[in-house]
Amino acid sequence: MILHRERRVLAALLLSVLLLTTACTPQAPGRFDQVQKESTQQKSGQAVVKKATQGSEFNKFFPGASGGYQRVYTQEKKGFAEAKLKKGGKDVAMLSISDTTSTPGTAAKFSNSTKKIGGYPAVEVGKTQSAILVGKYQVKVLSRDPSFTASDRADWLKKFNLNALAKLK
Amino acid sequence: MSKSIFELVDQLPTSGLTISMLNSLDFVAPGQWQNTVGFVNTIKTVTGETDEDLIQQIGERAIYLFNDKSQGYQTALWLYQTVDSTDKALGAAALANKVGEKIPLLGFLNSVTPKPDKAQTIDLTLKLVAELVAFCQINGIPGDSIGDFVASLGEYSGESLIRMVALVCVDGLIPLGPDFISKAISGLNQTNPQELEKNSTFQNIKDVIPGNNSAGKLNFIGESFDSVKGWMSGLVDANNLTPQKVAHNLQGFVEIADDKLDYLAAFLDVATNYYEHTGTQTLARRLIERAVAEI
Numbered sequence: 233m234i235l236h237r238e239r240r241v242l243a244a245l246l247l248s249v250l251l252l253t254t255a256c257t258p259q260a261p262g263r264f265d266q267v268q269k270e271s272t273q274q275k276s277g278q279a280v281v282k283k284a285t286q287g288s289e290f291n292k293f294f295p296g297a298s299g300g301y302q303r304v305y306t307q308e309k310k311g312f313a314e315a316k317l318k319k320g321g322k323d324v325a326m327l328s329i330s331d332t333t334s335t336p337g338t339a340a341k342f343s344n345s346t347k348k349i350g351g352y353p354a355v356e357v358g359k360t361q362s363a364i365l366v367g368k369y370q371v372k373v374l375s376r377d378p379s380f381t382a383s384d385r386a387d388w389l390k391k392f393n394l395n396a397l398a399k400l401k
Numbered sequence: 402m403s404k405s406i407f408e409l410v411d412q413l414p415t416s417g418l419t420i421s422m423l424n425s426l427d428f429v430a431p432g433q434w435q436n437t438v439g440f441v442n443t444i445k446t447v448t449g450e451t452d453e454d455l456i457q458q459i460g461e462r463a464i465y466l467f468n469d470k471s472q473g474y475q476t477a478l479w480l481y482q483t484v485d486s487t488d489k490a491l492g493a494a495a496l497a498n499k500v501g502e503k504i505p506l507l508g509f510l511n512s513v514t515p516k517p518d519k520a521q522t523i524d525l526t527l528k529l530v531a532e533l534v535a536f537c538q539i540n541g542i543p544g545d546s547i548g549d550f551v552a553s554l555g556e557y558s559g560e561s562l563i564r565m566v567a568l569v570c571v572d573g574l575i576p577l578g579p580d581f582i583s584k585a586i587s588g589l590n591q592t593n594p595q596e597l598e599k600n601s602t603f604q605n606i607k608d609v610i611p612g613n614n615s616a617g618k619l620n621f622i623g624e625s626f627d628s629v630k631g632w633m634s635g636l637v638d639a640n641n642l643t644p645q646k647v648a649h650n651l652q653g654f655v656e657i658a659d660d661k662l663d664y665l666a667a668f669l670d671v672a673t674n675y676y677e678h679t680g681t682q683t684l685a686r687r688l689i690e691r692a693v694a695e696i
Binding site: 262263264267268271272275276277278279280287288291292304305306307308309310311312313314315316326328330334335337338357358359360361370372374375376 | 405407440448449450451452455457460461462464465466468469470471472473539540541542543544545549552553556687690691693694695696
């Protein structure tokens with residue numbers, strides 16, 4: 233009988249300890265909590281700097297449709313423009329130009345570059361991306377289909393009007 | 402903006418009335434919509450990248466972009482949320498009364514009120530305008546010509562396409578009937594600015610609709626609807642869509658008689674939030690596409 237009561241007390245005690253610890257332990261911070269905090273310190277202008285070049289300035293440097301590929305512009309924002317490449321109705325790649333003034337890390341990654349494409353420092357990022365730095369602008373080609381390889385990306389990077397882009401202030 | 406973009410995408414549901422409804426409309430755009438949820442999962446799906454450090458960088462850039470008010474993403478999300486007039490309590494009550502897999506709508510005839518055609522027309526056209534304005538907030542006006550812009554609009558796929566399919570089916574065909582396009586046009590023509598001002602959705606979103614005053618905004622709404630009517634009738638013709646055909650496909654999850662389609666429309670209007678759900682998915686996709694290209 234006594235044992236029984238002790239057991240019950242113990243069970244209640246354990247239960248309350250459990251409730252207390254689960255209720256009071258702060259949730260482990262998520263992987264994006266820190267950046268959420270940083271990026272909400274100001275309401276506007278923290279992602280794209282004021283003097284960034286307008287995306288509309290970039291459109292004219294994009295390669296046109298060719299070789300069975302169709303080019304469709306998809307985004308035009310301050311500091312950024314993007315188009316997709318389609319073949320046979322399927323999305324195969326994305327083409328983009330961005331102003332790295334807003335993202336200093338983007339330009340910094342080219343300092344270790346040993347390779348050049350179209351005469352500009354080049355890097356491979358992840359499994360799907362090839363990028364070059366043209367002045368303060370990053371030109372990137374991103375595969376959206378396995379059939380579009382790193383060498384296709386290099387070919388399309390060369391099709392941008394890179395020398396004219398290099399003169400854009 | 403109280404919730405972060407990653408929480409919003411992480412909390413998108415994988416089941417419920419909205420998901421059932423969108424899945425039922427798959428017959429109009431087979432395989433187009435996958436219910437991609439979860440912020441990290443969306444990054445992986447959109448970019449094809451798997452390296453955790455890279456995913457972190459993409460996610461962080463996307464979060465920065467979303468939180469920068471000058472970039473328009475918050476306005477777009479707010480629009481998607483605002484044009485859905487969802488009554489979450491009713492949706493929950495309907496789910497609770499499910500018999501087997503289906504919701505017997507008969508039990509809810511007293512809880513929903515079909516809208517008069519004119520009010521439904523205003524709702525339909527406002528949702529369309531919200532889509533157009535949100536598109537421009539998210540993507541800018543891509544390209545250098547009207548042709549580029551129209552081509553960019555024509556690229557609707559995935560969650561954007563199923564949202565437009567649902568708009569045609571659930572906010573057009575079912576409540577207004579097979580001739581919903583001409584009905585909406587004549588309805589708009591007979592609407593004056595004062596009537597428009599009485600619409601609560603219009604009151605909420607009028608500041609972001611182009612036009613100097615209510616008359617100008619009404620004009621813009623009419624022009625927007627006019628510019629997509631060809632696309633809408635093309636969708637209806639290509640799939641032989643009729644109110645009965647759409648209702649038949651929806652009967653996978655809701656039980657309704659053919660003579661009560663106006664009640665079905667009223668019920669779906671308050672019990673689902675397909676604009677918000679798919680709009681959040683569209684926004685996440687575009688943010689991630691930009692983020693991965695900028696890092």
